[in-house]
Amino acid sequence: MSAKKLNLKDKYRLLTRDLDWDFSYEDRKDAFPFEEFEGIKITDWDKWEDPFRLTMDSYWKYQAEKEKKLYAIYDAFSQNNGHLNVSDARYVNAIKIFLTAVSPGELAAHSGFAFTGRQMGGIGARIASQMQSIDELRHIQTQIHAMSHYNKFFDGFDEFSHMHDRVWYISVVKSFFDDARSAGPFEFMVSVGFSFEYVLTNLLFVPFMSGAAYNGDMATVTFGFSAQSDEARHMTLGLEIIKFLLEQHEDNVPIVQKWIDKWLWRGYRILTVVAMMMDYMLPQKVMSWKEAWELYFEQAGGALFKDLERYGIKMPDYTDLIKAEKDHLSHQAWWTFYTNSQATAFHTWIPSDEELDWLSEKYPETFDKYYRPRWELAKEMADKGERYYNEGLPQLCQTCQIPMIYTDVQNDPRDIVYRSTKYQGERFHFCSDQCQHIFEDEPEKYVHAWLPVHQIFQGNCGGPGGLEKVMDYYKLDVGNANMDYVGSPDEERWKNWKGVA
Amino acid sequence: MSKVLIAFQENDESRYIVQAIEQDNPDATVHFEPAMIRIENEGALTINKATVEEMMGCDWEVQSIHVNLLTLTGHIDEDDDYFTIHWNN
Numbered sequence: 356m357s358a359k360k361l362n363l364k365d366k367y368r369l370l371t372r373d374l375d376w377d378f379s380y381e382d383r384k385d386a387f388p389f390e391e392f393e394g395i396k397i398t399d400w401d402k403w404e405d406p407f408r409l410t411m412d413s414y415w416k417y418q419a420e421k422e423k424k425l426y427a428i429y430d431a432f433s434q435n436n437g438h439l440n441v442s443d444a445r446y447v448n449a450i451k452i453f454l455t456a457v458s459p460g461e462l463a464a465h466s467g468f469a470f471t472g473r474q475m476g477g478i479g480a481r482i483a484s485q486m487q488s489i490d491e492l493r494h495i496q497t498q499i500h501a502m503s504h505y506n507k508f509f510d511g512f513d514e515f516s517h518m519h520d521r522v523w524y525i526s527v528v529k530s531f532f533d534d535a536r537s538a539g540p541f542e543f544m545v546s547v548g549f550s551f552e553y554v555l556t557n558l559l560f561v562p563f564m565s566g567a568a569y570n571g572d573m574a575t576v577t578f579g580f581s582a583q584s585d586e587a588r589h590m591t592l593g594l595e596i597i598k599f600l601l602e603q604h605e606d607n608v609p610i611v612q613k614w615i616d617k618w619l620w621r622g623y624r625i626l627t628v629v630a631m632m633m634d635y636m637l638p639q640k641v642m643s644w645k646e647a648w649e650l651y652f653e654q655a656g657g658a659l660f661k662d663l664e665r666y667g668i669k670m671p672d673y674t675d676l677i678k679a680e681k682d683h684l685s686h687q688a689w690w691t692f693y694t695n696s697q698a699t700a701f702h703t704w705i706p707s708d709e710e711l712d713w714l715s716e717k718y719p720e721t722f723d724k725y726y727r728p729r730w731e732l733a734k735e736m737a738d739k740g741e742r743y744y745n746e747g748l749p750q751l752c753q754t755c756q757i758p759m760i761y762t763d764v765q766n767d768p769r770d771i772v773y774r775s776t777k778y779q780g781e782r783f784h785f786c787s788d789q790c791q792h793i794f795e796d797e798p799e800k801y802v803h804a805w806l807p808v809h810q811i812f813q814g815n816c817g818g819p820g821g822l823e824k825v826m827d828y829y830k831l832d833v834g835n836a837n838m839d840y841v842g843s844p845d846e847e848r849w850k851n852w853k854g855v856a
Numbered sequence: 857m858s859k860v861l862i863a864f865q866e867n868d869e870s871r872y873i874v875q876a877i878e879q880d881n882p883d884a885t886v887h888f889e890p891a892m893i894r895i896e897n898e899g900a901l902t903i904n905k906a907t908v909e910e911m912m913g914c915d916w917e918v919q920s921i922h923v924n925l926l927t928l929t930g931h932i933d934e935d936d937d938y939f940t941i942h943w944n945n
Binding site: 362363364406407408409413417420421424557560561564565566568569576580583584586587588590591594641642654655657658659661662664665 | 858859860861863865889890891892918919920922923924925926927928929930931932933934935936943944945
């Protein structure tokens with residue numbers, strides 16, 4: 356008689372819960388030393404539920420299947436000169452941003468989940484975190500592999516690892532993950548597992564990737580969707596940890612609320628660059644940033660927060676502000692990068708007339724009034740051979756490290772928001788009330804933040820002696836890998852390949 | 857009721873899963889977008905193993921949904937023969 360096949364629930368119980376052990380001669384608290392200092396109270400880890408009930412054997416089976424599919428496509432992509440099939444070479448600049456700014460975040464998430472997967476007292480949560488840690492390592496590896504093909508044909512990909520610890524806009528993402536990884540295990544879970552994965556990652560990995568497909572980028576959509584198939588599980592883990600913490604003890608509610616308020620904001624600020632990638636860097640348009648935001652944040656996130664109300668959790672009180680910012684975000688970001696393109700590791704450009712019309716149509720309340728005239732002026736200047744580059748260095752927000760580019764969209768969208776506070780005799784600057792509140796809650800965590808502009812002025816980025824030295828320090832190939840797309844080697848090669856004069 | 861959302865990579869396997877969803881959730885709306893299929897439904901959405909197998913004409917494990925899944929919202933309830941997402945509001 357053959358053994359009866361286990362059903363999903365029994366299999367999960369035996370292959371996950373039964374992997375734990377009791378501590379007979381050591382104090383359990385010594386084994387999990389970080390479980391209490393954040394103030395979170397856990398009364399019963401057995402209440403933890405993994406709705407997917409994924410066990411390690413199934414995990415490896417399905418991950419192997421995903422990898423086989425992915426690498427078969429990579430092979431086909433590079434064997435068939437897949438880079439020639441993208442809609443336009445301008446598009447490739449979006450994935451330069453992806454490699455330099457996003458992919459290293461995957462590695463940081465890998466390390467964060469390895470820590471969390473060690474420190475949680477419950478076996479179910481530990482195993483789920485371990486799987487996520489392995490996933491994140493898979494993500495950075497597959498992303499580097501995918502883009503290694505583009506690296507053979509386009510500028511700006513080769514020094515992503517060196518740039519990650521140095522370049523001004525990349526420090527934004529780095530500081531997010533450094534902040535999360537230096538928190539305790541439960542805060543890390545709320546920051547990356549819940550706020551980032553559940554509420555925000557969709558915006559990058561679903562509509563942007565769909566846009567990558569629409570623009571003929573077979574490699575990127577393939578790694579993006581393969582990663583996102585893991586993210587669907589990560590999202591579930593993030594929601595589960597939130598529900599679990601809230602059900603365990605009422606004292607956890609205000610702590611979790613504070614973390615949600617903080618991390619949703621920090622993650623949202625990072626999405627500024629995704630807004631710009633969607634609206635300005637996809638030559639073939641799929642969906643505007645605003646539409647994606649309404650679908651994946653306002654509708655999906657709104658439903659989520661309505662469900663969390665029963666636990667006493669509220670939408671953060673800046674919800675109205677971010678609703679208003681969706682009409683401005685991408686335009687402010689692209690203008691910033693356009694005007695500082697001499698210090699980026701990718702090209703920028705003035706949108707074509709058709710693209711400007713599309714933006715006017717998608718942003719009827721704001722584009723013609725605040726942003727289109729700037730592009731018309733930029734075009735006028737560029738036509739006269741006076742392409743504008745900002746020669747100053749921007750002031751950075753002490754918390755999110757983004758230049759002060761955000762305006763007061765609820766009152767006068769022409770006014771830049773400046774906030775500041777004094778701590779131990781020194782003044783610190785912020786892009787928003789929210790970033791100021793985050794700082795004031797834990798000033799010691801941010802006073803020593805490595806702010807790229809401050810470091811340049813202090814002579815720590817290649818020494819004193821001007822921006823040229825800074826660019827060497829960044830290993831930025833000035834004039835080839837950056838500045839305007841028009842006239843760049845990327846453009847010239849593309850035209851040669853396509854036989855365009 | 858809030859809407860639940862689920863999305864899959866567009867490929868031959870997903871097309872059968874989507875057909876099964878349409879049959880078992882007649883009010884669901886299906887959006888075909890570049891490289892992906894996004895489905896929304898009021899309150900809840902269920903995928904039944906039996907219906908997917910009928911559409912595919914072969915055995916199908918519910919957990920293999922992970923291979924083509926892109927995103928979802930709502931609380932999950934999964935067992936050997938079904939996969940459900942729902943909101944409590």
